[in-house]
Amino acid sequence: SAVxxxxxxxDICQRGTSLTIQCQVDxxxxxxxxxxxxxxxxxxxxxxxNQGSEATYESGFVIDKFPISRPNLTFSTLTVSNMSPEDSSxxxxxxxxxxxxxxxxxxxxxxx
Amino acid sequence: xxQGEEDPQALSxxxxxxxxxxxxxxxxxxxxxxxxxxxxxxxxxxxxxRSNEREKHSGRLxxxxxxxxxxxxxxxxASRAADTASYxxxxxxxxNFNKFYFGSGTKLNVKP
Numbered sequence: 001s002a003v004x005x006x007x008x009x010x011d012i013c014q015r016g017t018s019l020t021i022q023c024q025v026d027x028x029x030x031x032x033x034x035x036x037x038x039x040x041x042x043x044x045x046x047x048x049x050n051q052g053s054e055a056t057y058e059s060g061f062v063i064d065k066f067p068i069s070r071p072n073l074t075f076s077t078l079t080v081s082n083m084s085p086e087d088s089s090x091x092x093x094x095x096x097x098x099x100x101x102x103x104x105x106x107x108x109x110x111x112x
Numbered sequence: 113x114x115q116g117e118e119d120p121q122a123l124s125x126x127x128x129x130x131x132x133x134x135x136x137x138x139x140x141x142x143x144x145x146x147x148x149x150x151x152x153x154x155x156x157x158x159x160x161x162r163s164n165e166r167e168k169h170s171g172r173l174x175x176x177x178x179x180x181x182x183x184x185x186x187x188x189x190a191s192r193a194a195d196t197a198s199y200x201x202x203x204x205x206x207x208n209f210n211k212f213y214f215g216s217g218t219k220l221n222v223k224p
Contacts, residue, residue: 043214063165092154096210103154
């Protein structure tokens with residue numbers, strides 16, 4: 001199993017600003033996944049981050065709004081850009097190991 | 113969309129009772145998994161059942177899978193207050209093992 005450290009755990013931000021969320025894994029992994037969970041909702045995959053290549057975004061998510069970095073096999077960042085109140089959600093990073101997903105503790109973002 | 117639905121959306125029971133949650137999905141799957149989420153934080157993997165399996169047990173958890181009906185159920189026996197959480201089913205595409213789709217979730221409240 002993988003241990004994932006995610007930070008910040010929560011933040012309150014002003015609209016129009018950006019927040020970068022960091023995710024550190026205790027082992028090397030090929031793919032890292034970023035999910036969004038809107039209040040009271042299920043998880044929606046934002047993008048898959050591969051080391052050494054651009055992230056693959058799901059329908060409805062674009063790189064300009066959610067730029068992702070993946071500088072090495074243990075680390076990734078997700079930036080939520082030009083935030084609006086609609087971006088208030090929990091953001092989760094995860095990795096897959098033998099077809100099971102392991103998650104960070106999540107970042108609870110509130111945009112005022 | 114491959115995302116499934118879960119019912120009930122919310123379930124409230126007394127400690128010691130059994131809790132049953134159901135999940136339906138739409139397309140072919142490689143496996144189906146159940147996750148637990150406490151207080152809107154990171155998800156924890158509970159159990160995985162493969163598409164060629166019909167039933168699986170793990171401690172107080174029992175999962176069934178009916179691929180003909182595209183449905184699964186999670187039974188928690190002898191529930192405890194600590195089982196209070198949201199429970200999500202997740203399916204993995206047989207065409208892309210790294211792509212997971214989450215159900216809408218069941219919020220379980222176990223009263224002491």
